[in-house]
Amino acid sequence: MPDARLVLGDPAAPVTITEFGDLECPYCRQAEPVLRRLVEESGGGVRLVWRHFPLFQVHPHALVAALAAEAAAEQGLFWEMQRALFAQQDRLTEPDLRAAGARLGLEPGTVAGPGAQRFADLVEADYVAGLGLGVRGTPTLFVQDEQYRGRLDLDALRTAVAGAAPGVGGPV
Template identity: 25%
Template sequence: MKIPEVSNQDIAIGSPSARVTLVEYSDFQCPACKTYAPLVTKLSADFNKDLRMIYRFFPLTNIHQNAMLSAQAAYAASLQGKFWEMHDLLFENQNDWSDREARDIFIGYAKDLKLGMDKFAKDLDANSTKQFISKSANEAISIGINFTPSFFINGKFIQSPADYEAFKKVIQDEIEAR
């Protein structure tokens, strides 16, 4: 599997000059993605300057009723510089919104993050938001990704590591190889 190159359009945290780039294709309603979210956050903190994280949307709309809307909420937050904060809220509170009408819940999260509410509401439903997410999902499908989360380290697909220590070792090995 060859993933699209990282670009300035990607949602990223960490230095562009980091020795390791971790790309994650994820769905905010996916229980496995929720399980990995704190591990990925810890990796980002532990590897600091050596790790750059890229988040790419892959909402599994065929099995998760709020996958697309949650992605739209995260993208709308990203347009105000609060993607990672919304990312954390969505995963931490997944059980609160995954099986119900979630729009008002996501609007509440935007208020909690002190986002500009007019802009958030407009961006939440904007065609450009939906197109950005769909482009990411279509790219994932085109390279053969069919589950979430899917991780790539420096462009190489890795099987979802069993736990934090296994994930950490994969990254350490990649750093040492560079």
């Protein structure tokens, strides 16, 4: 699966989980600590790749949130911005995004409005790639190149990782 720009964990990990997500999606927010823990407890065996899939039809701020996250990524702060935006999902207007960026030490004008528009191509590429893979909702996970259809809990994900690469993923 191409495009591993936004990687949590060891970039050389033997197992890749790719998440197509939406920063305004409550289910993505619920999955975030589980996925982080899976990566952290894998001993370098699992990396998480985030791909944007803003469900703009139902989440009116998902696209601008994705742009803000990409602006943060340019400064090496994607995962911090992701966590910040998940924590304030009910406040994702452009002024809210500027404030979140400022709290991370980013220039507020780069994370919202015209300053963030230069990242639209990256977000669109992720979205189009997701459509091509059959993504329809969020979060949609792929373990290696296979779509994951199980529960989004730590034990189920560890089992999926172990199935993709025996001995990887931490205790099952």
